[in-house]
Amino acid sequence: xxxxxxxxxxxxxxxxxxxxxxxxxxxxxxxxxxxxxxxxxxxxxxxxxxxxxxxxxxxxxxxxxxxxxxxxxxxxxxxxxxxxxxxxxxxxxxxxxxxxxxxxxxxxxxxxxxxxxxxxxxxxxxxxxxxxxxxxxxxxxxxxxxxxxxxxxxxxxxxxxxxxxxxxxxxxxxxxxxxxxxxxxxxxxxxxxxxxxxxxxxxxxxxxxxxxxxxxxxxxxxxxxxxxxxxxxxxxxxxxxxxxxxxxxxxxxxxxxxxxxxxxxxxxx
Amino acid sequence: xxxxxxxxxxxxxxxxxxxxxxxxxxxxxxxxxxxxxxxxxxxxxxxxxxxxxxxxxxxxxxxxxxxxxxxxxxxxxxxxxxxxxxxxxxxxxxxxxxxxxxxxxxxxxxxxxxxxxxxxxxxxxxxxxxxxxxxxxxxxxxxxxxxxxxxxxxxxxxxxxxxxxxxxxxxxxxxxxxxxxxxxxxxxxxxxxxxxxxxxxxxxxx
Numbered sequence: 135x136x137x138x139x140x141x142x143x144x145x146x147x148x149x150x151x152x153x154x155x156x157x158x159x160x161x162x163x164x165x166x167x168x169x170x171x172x173x174x175x176x177x178x179x180x181x182x183x184x185x186x187x188x189x190x191x192x193x194x195x196x197x198x199x200x201x202x203x204x205x206x207x208x209x210x211x212x213x214x215x216x217x218x219x220x221x222x223x224x225x226x227x228x229x230x231x232x233x234x235x236x237x238x239x240x241x242x243x244x245x246x247x248x249x250x251x252x253x254x255x256x257x258x259x260x261x262x263x264x265x266x267x268x269x270x271x272x273x274x275x276x277x278x279x280x281x282x283x284x285x286x287x288x289x290x291x292x293x294x295x296x297x298x299x300x301x302x303x304x305x306x307x308x309x310x311x312x313x314x315x316x317x318x319x320x321x322x323x324x325x326x327x328x329x330x331x332x333x334x335x336x337x338x339x340x341x342x343x344x345x346x347x348x349x350x351x352x353x354x355x356x357x358x359x360x361x362x363x364x365x366x367x368x369x370x371x372x373x374x375x376x377x378x379x380x381x382x383x384x385x386x387x388x389x390x391x392x393x394x395x396x397x398x399x400x401x402x403x
Numbered sequence: 404x405x406x407x408x409x410x411x412x413x414x415x416x417x418x419x420x421x422x423x424x425x426x427x428x429x430x431x432x433x434x435x436x437x438x439x440x441x442x443x444x445x446x447x448x449x450x451x452x453x454x455x456x457x458x459x460x461x462x463x464x465x466x467x468x469x470x471x472x473x474x475x476x477x478x479x480x481x482x483x484x485x486x487x488x489x490x491x492x493x494x495x496x497x498x499x500x501x502x503x504x505x506x507x508x509x510x511x512x513x514x515x516x517x518x519x520x521x522x523x524x525x526x527x528x529x530x531x532x533x534x535x536x537x538x539x540x541x542x543x544x545x546x547x548x549x550x551x552x553x554x555x556x557x558x559x560x561x562x563x564x565x566x567x568x569x570x571x572x573x574x575x576x577x578x579x580x581x582x583x584x585x586x587x588x589x590x591x592x593x594x595x596x597x598x599x600x601x602x603x604x605x606x607x608x609x
Contacts, residue, residue: 140525147524161554164564193509194516224450225512228504231496257450258443265439272436273443279495321424332552339576340583355552378555380520385546387528395532 143387150383154375161375168342169359172327172349176209176300183299184216184292186270186324188314189233191306192225195331201370202329202357203233203304208364210302211242211249216288218298220253220274222262222309227254227278247286254278259309260317267295267318296322304329311338315346329356410600417598457482544570 179185187207191199210217217238219230231252238244246252253274256262265273271293276282283289295301301324305311311328319326325348328338332353342350351360354377357370416438423435461475488500495501533539550556551567596602 138528140529143525143528144521147521151520161558163554164557166564166568193512196509196513197517225504225508228494228501229509232505235496256443257446258439259446261439261442261446265436265443268432268436268439272440336571336575336579339571340580343572343576353552374554378553381549381553382555384524384527385549387524388531388542388546391528391531392533 147380147383150379151376154379155372158372159375159378161378163358163362163371163374165359165362166352166356168350168352169356169363171342172206172329172351173209173360173363175325175327175348176206176213176302179210179213179215179299181213182215183213184218184288184297185210186266186295186298186301187217187219187230188222188301188303188305189219189226189230190222190310191229191304192223193229195306196229197369197373198331198354198357199304199306199329200229200233201354201368202351202360203230204237204368205357205360205364205366205370206302206304206327206329206351207233207237208241208366211238211244212364214249215299217250218253218270218288218292219250220266220270221255222257222259223306224255224257227252231278247281248288251286251288252278253283260313263309263313263317264321267322269293270295294322295324298324300325300327302327302329305334306331307334310334311341311347315341319346327351329360332356406603406606409606410603414598414600417594421598454482454486544574 187203187210189203191203207217217234219234221227221230234246234250234252238250239246244250253270254277256266256273258265262273271283271289274283277286292298295318301314301318303311303314303326305314305328311326311330311334314326314328318324326346327349328341328347329351330338330353332355335350335352335356338347338350338352341347351357354370354373357368358374361368361371420435420438423431458479461479463469464472464475465479485500485503488498488503492499531542533542547563548567548570550559551564551570556563556567593602597605
């Protein structure tokens with residue numbers, strides 16, 4: 135086993151991920167209860183409401199989280215919601231900007247400052263989250279471009295987060311969903327929908343079951359389900375075939391590794 | 404006094420933040436808000452400190468020709484370049500900073516993260532051994548959840564997603580809740596010890 139060249143494993147994974155991306159298998163996507171709940175919660179928001187979009191991720195988790203951010207924004211803009219976006223991760227503002235431009239401007243013809251705003255990054259983790267809950271204006275005196283918040287139309291009449299219809303958080307870890315639940319949802323009782331990486335999803339199941347999260351979008355699979363609900367198949371939907379084969383390969387490696395191990399163990403006197 | 408004054412500050416402000424959480428009076432909120440703004444400013448300075456530290460450590464590495472010093476060169480060049488591009492050219496759409504961020508940093512960062520898939524596959528083959536009943540249960544649960552979360556799982560057996568959901572919603576959640584409650588009680592206990600001055604490690608020194 136020790137002599138086995140692991141580059142064969144790398145090659146197998148590469149092929150199993152690459153081939154379905156180039157030649158999709160078209161496996162059907164099943165919508166889970168958690169993602170359906172997220173979609174329903176956003177659907178319940180009155181048309182034209184102001185909402186808070188907390189984007190807390192970075193380029194490393196972009197393939198998993200950006201598709202769900204795009205899908206969530208798609209649903210919000212389709213309801214003519216006014217989206218106030220901000221980040222607690224320093225590398226996130228350009229990603230949020232990209233999402234706003236692609237969905238808000240290009241797909242729905244929305245205008246920056248009128249229909250959506252990118253407030254940029256704020257350091258402070260939990261402190262910044264509590265501060266947003268209390269006063270968005272005090273936390274973000276200017277937007278991502280340095281424009282004073284008072285001169286931005288979409289921010290008129292907005293201060294505490296309690297005045298907003300829903301909070302959508304796309305999070306790659308700390309600070310993220312857990313902190314938004316602890317510092318804002320439990321304090322101000324705003325409805326909170328969360329999207330997170332697949333590896334961190336189990337951590338948030340208790341919050342979903344307790345009702346502190348009204349929806350939970352987990353990993354690329356969750357993003358693909360959300361894309362299906364908003365009827366805009368994107369990169370997550372395309373990635374599900376690759377992920378399916380990748381998971382099958384991992385299982386095959388676990389089984390094969392054990393078969394080889396126990397067989398060689400029996401042979402050893 | 405070197406220790407007593409920080410302990411007193413911690414006790415006063417720590418206690419006040421607890422009061423602030425439970426008392427929604429405007430006077431309390433106003434002070435709480437001010438304190439939070441102070442905290443954000445202090446935390447912001449840690450980034451300046453971080454940049455200075457990276458520059459100092461890597462600068463020394465280069466000057467002393469320490470192990471792996473050539474890697475420090477592109478790091479410092481990248482740091483200086485992005486700082487300069489951001490400060491002098493802005494960070495909005497269409498700027499040099501934004502272009503480098505989107506078309507250089509983003510794919511490189513995504514590539515590093517995606518390498519995990521290859522290492523996990525290799526580790527699964529070489530290290531995941533079902534030697535005990537517990538390891539067997541872990542392997543079975545992992546296989547069911549991995550298959551249940553992707554479309555191919557339902558194609559293999561249509562009940563697989565439901566079994567995967569059950570594992571996530573019942574045994575996984577029970578264990579997770581127990582861990583969370585334990586960790587929360589620990590956090591409360593540590594917080595109280597800090598406020599009461601019983602836990603002093605954060606002060607540093609001996």
